[in-house]
Amino acid sequence: MPMKKRQLGPCVTFFPQPTTLIGTVDPEGRVDLMTASWAGIVSKTPPTMAVSLNKSRLSYDNIRRTGCFTVNCVPSGLAVEADYCGIRSGRDRDKTAVTGLELDQAEQVDAPLVRACPLNVECRVTGEVELGDYRLILGEILQIHAVEEAFDEVGGIEPQAFDPLVYLGGIRQYWSLGGHIADAYRDGLALEKNGEDQG
Amino acid sequence: MPMKKRQLGPCVTFFPQPTTLIGTVDPEGRVDLMTASWAGIVSKTPPTMAVSLNKSRLSYDNIRRTGCFTVNCVPSGLAVEADYCGIRSGRDRDKTAVTGLELDQAEQVDAPLVRACPLNVECRVTGEVELGDYRLILGEILQIHAVEEAFDEVGGIEPQAFDPLVYLGGIRQYWSLGGHIADAYRDGLALEKNGEDQG
Numbered sequence: 001m002p003m004k005k006r007q008l009g010p011c012v013t014f015f016p017q018p019t020t021l022i023g024t025v026d027p028e029g030r031v032d033l034m035t036a037s038w039a040g041i042v043s044k045t046p047p048t049m050a051v052s053l054n055k056s057r058l059s060y061d062n063i064r065r066t067g068c069f070t071v072n073c074v075p076s077g078l079a080v081e082a083d084y085c086g087i088r089s090g091r092d093r094d095k096t097a098v099t100g101l102e103l104d105q106a107e108q109v110d111a112p113l114v115r116a117c118p119l120n121v122e123c124r125v126t127g128e129v130e131l132g133d134y135r136l137i138l139g140e141i142l143q144i145h146a147v148e149e150a151f152d153e154v155g156g157i158e159p160q161a162f163d164p165l166v167y168l169g170g171i172r173q174y175w176s177l178g179g180h181i182a183d184a185y186r187d188g189l190a191l192e193k194n195g196e197d198q199g
Numbered sequence: 200m201p202m203k204k205r206q207l208g209p210c211v212t213f214f215p216q217p218t219t220l221i222g223t224v225d226p227e228g229r230v231d232l233m234t235a236s237w238a239g240i241v242s243k244t245p246p247t248m249a250v251s252l253n254k255s256r257l258s259y260d261n262i263r264r265t266g267c268f269t270v271n272c273v274p275s276g277l278a279v280e281a282d283y284c285g286i287r288s289g290r291d292r293d294k295t296a297v298t299g300l301e302l303d304q305a306e307q308v309d310a311p312l313v314r315a316c317p318l319n320v321e322c323r324v325t326g327e328v329e330l331g332d333y334r335l336i337l338g339e340i341l342q343i344h345a346v347e348e349a350f351d352e353v354g355g356i357e358p359q360a361f362d363p364l365v366y367l368g369g370i371r372q373y374w375s376l377g378g379h380i381a382d383a384y385r386d387g388l389a390l391e392k393n394g395e396d397q398g
């Protein structure tokens with residue numbers, strides 16, 4: 001039976017996305033943090049992230065000048081601080097002062113790491129795509145910093161340690177992660193085993 | 200106090216991403232479904248999605264030929280089916296037969312909608328970016344279908360009705376959504392009110 005669905009036309013809609021803080025510096029060395037939820041891995045060859053920004057943002061100017069940026073994964077405890085960094089512009093607010101977010105020096109790029117974010121990615125710009133008022137910035141991943149608590153004894157990662165804040169675009173809500181549902185590149189194979197048993 | 204962090208070097212890491220099924224058709228009209236977790240909104244002007252695919256995938260060939268695709272938001276109850284569609288290739292498996300996923304006709308593009316996915320997006324290709332072995336496909340959103348149960352009386356969207364499956368790249372795990380933490384473009388402003396109260 002078909003699910004009854006409503007047609008919304010062409011619009012920006014709901015997909016779970018990460019909440020990230022993009023770290024940059026301006027020509028005077030002043031730091032800016034901007035919230036971006038459209039950010040993610042786009043290639044493994046080489047490891048590349050893409051981030052989409054409105055071209056009017058200070059962060060976009062900073063990235064154009066310095067050719068680098070950081071992507072900082074926001075934990076659920078920093079939802080309010082992250083939301084603030086998405087609403088205000090670094091042109092007229094000192095967001096680190098208002099939010100109290102502390103910074104560390106990146107290793108390979110001229111951009112700040114957000115200390116309280118359990119995962120920080122250093123990127124060097126490798127491309128840019130024009131999309132209306134937005135610019136999709138492509139960044140090669142140069143270094144990743146992940147909080148020690150996330151690693152188990154064999155080097156596996158426990159996602160609870162990151163407690164990532166998930167952004168639901170379209171409805172403008174921040175959510176936490178729930179429970180572990182399945183393992184990728186593994187649980188799907190059960191469908192073929194079933195088929196073999198029946199065949 | 201700084202958080203102690205481990206350096207991972209340049210690699211593909213952990214960010215919460217949507218789990219989606221990309222729907223396409225081949226020149227003989229055979230449908231293919233491929234799982235993609237790097238998919239998201241990248242512009243509002245016009246509404247645009249981007250999806251990153253390995254260039255060796257059948258879905259990539261299909262998209263190149265037809266110039267269109269659908270993005271279907273996977274609910275947590277379809278984790279196993281979605282995982283299967285990411286592991287196997289439509290070149291040697293009929294994934295709809297193995298998974299039992301039923302399809303509906305899209306309205307504006309030559310590509311299938313996954314009936315059991317509560318949100319379906321129809322896209323027309325507007326650009327492509329080469330990223331090593333991957334191709335970032337840009338698609339203008341032409342139509343969105345959202346399940347009726349997701350809408351409240353005033354047209355607001357209840358994310359529980361979508362129950363989106365979140366993919367954690369790097370650690371290859373599927374998770375559900377947890378709880379509503381904060382509202383975007385609103386809760387961050389409390390930081391300024393606090394400042395004014397104290398000032």
